[in-house]
Amino acid sequence: MTAKTKSRTLDLVYMATFAGIIAVCSWISIAFLDIVPFTLQTFAVFLALSLLGGRRAFGALVVYVLLGAVGVPVFSGFKSGVAILLGPTGGYITGFLLMALLFWGATTLFGHRLPVEIGAMAAGLLVCYAAGTAQFLLVMQSGGNPYTLGAALSMCVLPFLPIDAVKMAAAILLGRRLRRLLPV
Numbered sequence: 001m002t003a004k005t006k007s008r009t010l011d012l013v014y015m016a017t018f019a020g021i022i023a024v025c026s027w028i029s030i031a032f033l034d035i036v037p038f039t040l041q042t043f044a045v046f047l048a049l050s051l052l053g054g055r056r057a058f059g060a061l062v063v064y065v066l067l068g069a070v071g072v073p074v075f076s077g078f079k080s081g082v083a084i085l086l087g088p089t090g091g092y093i094t095g096f097l098l099m100a101l102l103f104w105g106a107t108t109l110f111g112h113r114l115p116v117e118i119g120a121m122a123a124g125l126l127v128c129y130a131a132g133t134a135q136f137l138l139v140m141q142s143g144g145n146p147y148t149l150g151a152a153l154s155m156c157v158l159p160f161l162p163i164d165a166v167k168m169a170a171a172i173l174l175g176r177r178l179r180r181l182l183p184v
Helices: 003-027 041-052 054-069 082-086 090-110 114-142 149-156 161-181
Strands: none
Touching: 003 041, 003 054, 041 054, 041 090, 041 114, 041 161, 054 082, 054 090, 082 090, 090 114, 114 149, 114 161
């Protein structure tokens, strides 16, 4: 086995493993207002970014989203299907892909240093919030629910900010430690 083949195989193993980790973390949830749950999914995405980098984390997220889209119950509440991706919280799931792309671009341009990692994750989270909140508003308003931007932000973003900040810090600390131990 050549070094390049071994590296590609390791990439696939990490991406598949993290698709599974993201799924398991999405199942660990606490319902919040029966619409947007608190999950450990964001922690798993942050950990994938920190440990694997943007390219492989993006690959893991693509696998995760595709598994959910074809019916494997990987989303919060053991749900699956395209209807979830097109539903009120689907924008947050696809927002994870945008987060990974932003992280990948930032670390490619500026290096995988701690300040870059923190800034890229924080900016990516804001992009994820924006994508998710926009889809939440579109879906809810098209269904006849008169949500305003302020109401959506107070329900879908503000309660999650402090918890997501803790998840991000924990994932960065764990990811940096694991990078020293694993052949990533």
